[in-house]
Amino acid sequence: MSELYDLTIVGGGPAGLYAAFYAGMRDMKVKLIEGKEVLGGFLHHYAEKTIWDVGGIPPLRCEQLIERLSAQARTFDPTILLGRRVDTLERLERGAYRLRTDDGQSHDTRTILVAVGRGITEMTKLDIRGADRYELTNLHYTVQNPESYRGKRVLISGGGNSAVDWANELVGIAREVIVVHRRPEFGAMERSVARMLEMADVRTPYVLRELHGSGDAIRAVTIGHADDEEEGTGIERIDVDAVVVSHGYTRSYGDLLAWGLEIGQHGVRVSDQTATNLPGIFAAGDCATYANKVKLIAGAFTDAVLAVNSAMRHIDAEAPGMAYVSSHNEKFREMNKRLKRPL
Template sequence: MSEAHERYDVTIIGGGPAGMYAAFYAGMRDMKVKLIEGKDCLGGFLHQYREKMIWDVGGLPPMRCEQLIEWLSLQAQTFQPSLVFNRRVDGLERLGDGTLRLRTDNGDTHDTQTVIVAVGRGITEMTKLDIEGAERYELTNLHYTVQDLARFRGKRVLISGGGNSAVDWANELAEVAGELIVVHRRDQFHAMEGSIARMRKVADVRTPYQLHKLHGSGEAIHVVSVVHAESGAEERIAVDEVVVSHGYAKDYGDLLHWGMDIGHKGIRVSQQTETNLPGIFAAGDCADYDNKVSLIAGAFTDAVLAVNRAMRYINADAPGMAYVSSHNEKFRQLNRQLTQQHEDAPSRL
């Protein structure tokens, strides 16, 4: 356990879009930055749909989400923040001199003047099938997220679920799968009307049915039994791949005990991302305020607001925001390098 260590200006909890952009922007403001992420890499919830095309991030051409993860990760590391992976932040203590001491699940402590909570939905785990022996197929043809569309090409794919993600995946997989069956335990789907209508055209939709048993060799599932939610009648469906999209559990863990004002939509913050705890700000999907935009673009804006408030918390005389990047001295040397690279190998500059 490490106790005595250097104090950071800001420690960001969570490495999703909000946390990554906060790390970049705080670096731009010359802050000493640490980012702690519970998983083993940056990207946050974007990893759940890394194969999907993203169109709605301002100024960027449509691209696969995995590309966006890569670019955001690179940008986050522009000013070399200290990155800590595979550590979930649990504890908070306020020391006599105002230092905030965070404690991670392995007992390590991290001292900081301010905290930006950017935990999205918390440490999310996909809701797994409660069917005996299901876990053994996770290595082969039982999927809780779709990582690689190519693997489903020409195959007989069964999707179980009725929410946005299930419907989206059905439409996406319809482009490559040989045959697509969607089962859902209710007759109604919770997704955009247009997406549901499209899914009904491209997939064999069976409702109200629930996954009941997986039949396989032990290595792969070959047949799935589904039961009718009302009559109990059982059907067997031959499959090559099974995708389960039953949502995920939202888990803020011990952050719930810090004394933050947390409602059913997230951590209540002011329009300036301030929580009710001094020095602690919240950004991205976990932050709840009026007219909140729960998109990647909204996460970026929250990150800027949170960093600027954190800066002011440390030094009340600090400017309200950073100098824009086009006129910011911090980029002078980097711009020279980029211009040189362009001269050596012309690109889009």
């Protein structure tokens, strides 16, 4: 039997991280389990972007928001496990649950918060043999630092929002931006597509067929017409300094979908108190669905508060409906003294 926790949070995105903090305010014994090796959830897919719409926070790069959320989540020292996917659920006596992770470990808990968002996501890799050896040099699946492309000839493969955004961002920084997409139409905002078509060298319907490297870096690529079945037809070789691939992402939820949770078209169905159909199991953030659900970071925070309060009341029906507000909460008295100045 593993140590019994009050609340086990599955997922370390904004919902899970904020829930870890708020559950600490309620003196709950908390464990957070994240399938990836990093906290932050889907925010890693746009870590280089600037976020404006989180209340009370000045515009900041998303990676900074990840850092702040992660630091806040650790305020009350919850147990945080990374790189472990939660798979199975077993009902124990007296209403507790046992979760099992993909490393074979079990995790006993009184309540569970499902905060799995869009699932464990992985960028779709380029399906060309040997491509992975360029990942440390000039084959990228995200644009971390646009300035590092200054003066370069960059080829972007993809046709979604990210590909189009990156093309527009790199125009004016890179010497040349070439966009290759397998369809004639792009799946991005009309205005962005129009700008890209004007500013970049766009080739459709084309796909990347080969990477030509010298040493560890790509020096040129071969593109081919997307409809050409036979190799060697409609091909063109282009010299490049960097390749950016934006082919979407895959997602997995482990075995979580087999727990017996009621799943609707837009996620796990919950009540207005974030309760799922299984007693003691709550859902928050992008994976939860209810009337007027807000799929934003701000919405994830609100869900997290509701879910933690519901979990607390599930354990102790007499517990107050919410934590005492932080401005007047004795729990922060010593911490406030340690702050050099109020944030």
